[in-house]
Amino acid sequence: MKVMSDIPFSVLDLSPVCQGGTAAESFRDTLHLARHAERLGFHRYWLAEHHSLPGIASAATAVVIAHVAGGTSTIRVGSGGIMLPNHAPLVIAEQFGTLESLFPGRIDLGLGRAPGGSMPTARALRRGLGSSGDTFPHDVQELMAYFRAGGPGNGVHAVPGEGLDVPVWLLGSSDFSALLAAELGLPFAFASHFAPDLLHEALALYRRHFEPSARLDKPHVMVAANVFAADTDAAALRLFTSAQQQFLNLVRGTPGLLPPPVESMERVWLPHERQHVERMTRCSAVGSPETVSQWLERFAEETQADEMILAGQIYDHAARLRSFEIAADVHAGLGREAAGV
Helix, strand or coil: CCCHHHCCEEEEECCECECCCCHHHHHHHHHHHHHHHHHHCCCEEEECCCCCCCCECCCCHHHHHHHHHHHCCCCEEEEEEEEHHHCCHHHHHHHHHHHHHHCCCCEEEEEECCCCCCHHHHHHHHCCCCCCHHHHHHHHHHHHHHHCCCCCCCCCCCCCCCCCCCCEEEEECCHHHHHHHHHHCCCEEECCCCCCCCHHHHHHHHHHHCCCCCCCCCCCEEEEEEEEECCCHHHHHHHHHHHHHHHHHHHCCCCCCECCCCCCCCCCCCHHHHHHHHHHCCCEEEECHHHHHHHHHHHHHHHCCCEEEEECCCCCHHHHHHHHHHHHHHHHHHHHHHCCC
């Protein structure tokens, strides 16, 4: 049985744009947080592709990855993820081949099947590509073929990209990508930080059906969770209200900038909206260091994850830095306990 101190912690950053802020400020804060995470010993720093969402600045994900990787030195940097139906596989192979050439041994390529935005936005992104979620398995294999020495054998070559070792992950919130990751022998990351309903079913299917590959000899799972940590439970609950409001706006179909926290959500949402948001965010560690430690330990035991990636949509940048610092301290403290120190 795994213990949490043996599970690498990583950061999932959506480059939030706060009310009163700008995308330029978000990118500055993203790099600051990445350097902070590197000093704290986090393993990976992933950025996510979203489009037409005012509160998320990481739409040009490969560009932001380059920004972060160029400003750090040891932490792995990657996508959590690139929404492959939006792109020609060759373009992504070239982009991540370029990143791997610039920052060798530090780049991850996580792939998602969702469009990462509304359907009109997806149509605007795809133009005449004709790609969709239905072609995702073929697109993944085409993309991986561009990284092979000699390429896919169709006369098309990813330059740079061909012959480079770029780790590919599949991301998902259902059984579809779990089964595909198992079939292809790829590591699998589950988006439990916003879509936890099928978490345990997807992990069980992935582990049960996993086929060893040249890339991976046994199943490897990463699970996502939100972390809102502060010195007290009350302070952390207040930080959490920014994310709750952002999810509520998505439920209402009115996405916006990340709002400042409020003292209580009671007058902000209706009962059915509260139920919806709480279901979406139930994989969230919210509280003091002790509360967060207990929640993360329980989550690690329930999922038996090999890695954990933590998100935190926190309005105040200093509070966000402190939240990830607490998470790192919790992880280090459990390591000392396990070693009997």
